[in-house]
Amino acid sequence: xxxxxxxxxxxxxxxxxxxxxxxxxxxxxxxxxxxxxxxxxxxxxxxxxxxxxxxxxxxxxxxxxxxxxxxxxxxxxxxxxxxxxxxxxxxxxxxxxxxxxxxxxxxxxxxxxxxxxxxxxxxxxxxxxxxxxxxxxxxxxxxxxxxxxxxxxxxxxxxxxxxxxxxxxxxxxxxxxxxxxxxxxxxxxxxxxxxxxxxxxxxxxxxxxxxxxxxxxxxxxxxxxxxxxxxxxxxxxxxxxxxxxxxxxxxxxxxxxxxxxxxxxxxxxxxxxxxxxxxxxxxxxxxxxxxxxxxxxxxxxxxxxxxxxxxxxxxxxxxxxxxxxxxxxxxxxxxxxxxxxxxxxxxxxxxxxxxxxxxxxxxxxxxxxxxxxxxxxxxxxxxxxxxxx
Amino acid sequence: xxxxxxxxxxxxxxxxxxxxxxxxxxxxxxxxxxxxxxxxxxxxxxxxxxxxxxxxxxxxxxxxxxxxxxxxxxxxxxxxxxxxxxxxxxxxxxxxxxxxxxxxxxxxxxxxxxxxxxxxxxxxxxxxxxxxxxxxxxxxxxxxxxxxxxxxxxxxxxxxxxxxxxxxxxxxxxxxxxxxxxxxxxxxxxxxxxxxxxxxxxxxxxxxxxxxxxxxxxxxxxxxxxxxxxxxxxxxxxxxxxxxxxxxxxxxxxxxxxxxxxxxxxxxxxxxxxxxxxxxxxxxxxxxxxxxxxxxxxxxxxxxxxxxxxxxxxxxxxxxxxxxxxxxxxxxxxxxxxxxxxxxxxxxxxxxxx
Numbered sequence: 230x231x232x233x234x235x236x237x238x239x240x241x242x243x244x245x246x247x248x249x250x251x252x253x254x255x256x257x258x259x260x261x262x263x264x265x266x267x268x269x270x271x272x273x274x275x276x277x278x279x280x281x282x283x284x285x286x287x288x289x290x291x292x293x294x295x296x297x298x299x300x301x302x303x304x305x306x307x308x309x310x311x312x313x314x315x316x317x318x319x320x321x322x323x324x325x326x327x328x329x330x331x332x333x334x335x336x337x338x339x340x341x342x343x344x345x346x347x348x349x350x351x352x353x354x355x356x357x358x359x360x361x362x363x364x365x366x367x368x369x370x371x372x373x374x375x376x377x378x379x380x381x382x383x384x385x386x387x388x389x390x391x392x393x394x395x396x397x398x399x400x401x402x403x404x405x406x407x408x409x410x411x412x413x414x415x416x417x418x419x420x421x422x423x424x425x426x427x428x429x430x431x432x433x434x435x436x437x438x439x440x441x442x443x444x445x446x447x448x449x450x451x452x453x454x455x456x457x458x459x460x461x462x463x464x465x466x467x468x469x470x471x472x473x474x475x476x477x478x479x480x481x482x483x484x485x486x487x488x489x490x491x492x493x494x495x496x497x498x499x500x501x502x503x504x505x506x507x508x509x510x511x512x513x514x515x516x517x518x519x520x521x522x523x524x525x526x527x528x529x530x531x532x533x534x535x536x537x538x539x540x541x542x543x544x545x546x547x548x549x550x551x552x553x554x555x556x557x558x559x560x561x562x563x564x565x566x567x568x569x570x571x572x573x574x575x576x577x578x579x580x581x582x583x584x585x586x587x588x589x590x591x592x593x594x595x596x597x598x599x600x601x602x603x604x605x606x607x608x609x610x611x612x613x614x615x616x617x618x
Numbered sequence: 619x620x621x622x623x624x625x626x627x628x629x630x631x632x633x634x635x636x637x638x639x640x641x642x643x644x645x646x647x648x649x650x651x652x653x654x655x656x657x658x659x660x661x662x663x664x665x666x667x668x669x670x671x672x673x674x675x676x677x678x679x680x681x682x683x684x685x686x687x688x689x690x691x692x693x694x695x696x697x698x699x700x701x702x703x704x705x706x707x708x709x710x711x712x713x714x715x716x717x718x719x720x721x722x723x724x725x726x727x728x729x730x731x732x733x734x735x736x737x738x739x740x741x742x743x744x745x746x747x748x749x750x751x752x753x754x755x756x757x758x759x760x761x762x763x764x765x766x767x768x769x770x771x772x773x774x775x776x777x778x779x780x781x782x783x784x785x786x787x788x789x790x791x792x793x794x795x796x797x798x799x800x801x802x803x804x805x806x807x808x809x810x811x812x813x814x815x816x817x818x819x820x821x822x823x824x825x826x827x828x829x830x831x832x833x834x835x836x837x838x839x840x841x842x843x844x845x846x847x848x849x850x851x852x853x854x855x856x857x858x859x860x861x862x863x864x865x866x867x868x869x870x871x872x873x874x875x876x877x878x879x880x881x882x883x884x885x886x887x888x889x890x891x892x893x894x895x896x897x898x899x900x901x902x903x904x905x906x907x908x909x910x911x912x913x914x915x916x917x918x919x920x921x922x923x924x925x926x927x928x929x930x931x932x933x934x935x936x937x938x939x940x941x942x943x944x945x946x947x948x949x950x951x952x953x954x955x956x957x958x959x960x961x962x963x964x965x966x967x968x969x970x971x972x
Contacts, residue, residue: 230622230692230870230873231621231874232871492945494945495942495948495949496946499946499949504946510938510939511935512938514937514945515938517941517942518868518885518889518941521868521871521882521886522864522867522886526863526864526867529622529863532620535620552863552864555856556864601853603856604849604852604853605853607860608855609852612832612852612855614832614855615844615847617848
């Protein structure tokens with residue numbers, strides 16, 4: 230057990246801090262949430278800045294154009310960027326955390342050369358086409374069909390909950406290539422150009438009132454067979470790499486942010502008199518414990534991943550990510566529920582930052598595997614309970 | 619940074635598990651629970667206490683020149699976690715804290731219990747000495763075996779935990795009292811160590827009840843299949859593991875950052891470990907069904923011990939209040955960035971500074 234940093238890691242942190250301190254003041258103001266082209270430009274500019282400073286694809290392997298940083302260095306980056314108030318990964322999320330790592334791990338040399346550099350330079354945005362109207366938690370039942378026709382697949386179907394679809398250049402798409410095979414074995418992973426004829430994007434309005442995701446309709450869209458990552462019908466296994474990434478360290482920065490929000494909540498409660506309410510005060514105290522422990526759990530999971538990477542594994546966060554994701558998603562909702570108690574009637578103002586966050590936090594127990602799915606994963610894969618029906 | 623246990627730490631933990639399996643086997647725990655009479659087995663058993671002393675359990679953190687093992691708080695936490703897992707009875711924390719202060723404590727040659735202000739004291743009648751914490755002061759009451767209840771005018775209660783004899787003390791004796799002596803130690807620091815080592819015991823119990831629940835859910839069959847294949851049961855077990863894992867991250871981290879001026883990590887560890895132990899025992903009971911409600915099952919022993927430990931050293935209320943207050947201190951270090959809402963800024967009140 231050791232939470233101290235090595236000399237090299239401290240040096241990495243020191244240089245990163247200096248770079249953030251010099252760079253952040255020069256950034257343009259953050260664009261409004263509903264201005265998609267402006268958000269794309271802002272997120273891409275930040276990614277480009279990271280690239281030029283040597284921080285792009287920190288956790289990607291060098292042969293994929295990444296920096297080959299250790300999981301610990303990656304965690305330091307996440308922590309420091311959040312502390313300094315740096316922009317979030319934003320529209321680059323799918324490219325950097327899903328599609329990119331998948332192509333890095335499973336793609337051919339030509340495929341890596343085509344798709345990875347533009348992700349790292351902040352030139353191309355990816356979105357994710359996994360869920361379908363009838364395939365949510367039961368993702369393997371997806372029905373979007375891809376029929377081989379010469380050098381292409383002809384894809385027909387629809388995808389849903391696709392974040393950043395409106396501004397994406399590419400979509401990591403799961404399609405059914407063999408309807409006769411057992412459901413997990415007839416799926417392939419395709420890189421779909423979003424500007425191809427037959428692709429229609431219909432934005433969906435979330436309960437928060439924003440258009441954060443969309444439905445994507447595919448009507449006989451032709452996708453070159455060279456856009457397939459991995460073997461035909463091996464897409465399920467290929468896609469699992471990306472899902473593990475999302476459940477691992479993807480929320481580490483948010484834990485740092487939540488801890489700061491909690492302190493701001495305390496200060497607000499102190500200022501408006503709600504601090505005198507012992508029930509509320511103790512609730513904030515308990516949340517302090519939860520988020521302290523969640524950060525330690527991130528460090529625990531990162532240590533496990535680093536060990537796996539050193540001993541020849543892939544460094545991909547494992548099922549332990551489910552434990553973290555399950556608790557974090559719930560704690561985040563409790564945080565903003567507590568914020569509403571602190572604000573009192575002000576919390577009914579939809580323009581309140583914490584009220585907007587309260588609304589968006591409702592997606593956390595659903596997106597990236599519902600809490601129910603996470604519990605089943607923990608029960609069956611970690612605890613070894615017999616499979617349910 | 620490598621948060622995982624080192625090879626030495628894993629070996630230490632395995633050694634402790636082996637020692638407890640040999641010296642405090644399950645039959646002994648059951649015998650203690652089933653016959654809490656003067657004729658039944660005694661806790662703490664002097665031979666077991668001495669074996670723990672020989673293994674370095676009480677002297678772990680004493681420097682080697684003082685007859686100790688010279689290891690750190692992380693190692694102590696691992697050993698106390700094992701003790702909690704095996705429901706080892708006895709004033710383990712108090713005797714550990716007394717090592718180096720009370721002759722014989724480090725070797726397991728005497729039993730020391732403790733009182734942090736008036737309240738409940740465990741194993742008082744077996745104690746050779748009592749550590750009395752009273753605000754910032756700490757002192758020692760040497761009574762010899764059997765003398766402590768009288769010296770403290772303690773009232774025996776039948777403890778809900780059948781393996782822990784308990785006395786209630788309404789008032790600590792006053793300072794100048796021939797038999798006690800002020801100790802040159804930091805009482806605040808001692809409380810922090812005690813809270814963390816108590817949390818470690820809760821952690822061990824929390825993981826043990828996960829194992830018990832899972833093992834029962836795999837064996838027990840209803841409606842023609844193991845009950846562990848039902849989602850309702852699976853999801854109870856999953857939440858149990860989440861609680862235990864979160865508590866572990868907090869307890870282990872707190873053992874690495876033992877700073878008396880940073881008590882929040884320890885408060886978080888105690889709070890989450892208390893919750894994990896109590897709630898896991900409750901869910902474990904539920905998974906066991908009717909069997910869980912019987913005396914014969916071990917589940918109630920975990921629940922009752924967890925209730926006892928929750929009241930010791932830092933109650934949940936204490937932990938939560940402490941954590942709330944450290945939030946305010948942290949808030950004063952964060953640059954002012956108000957909720958983005960210019961029209962209804964609640965912070966425009968006069969006392970913005972926390």
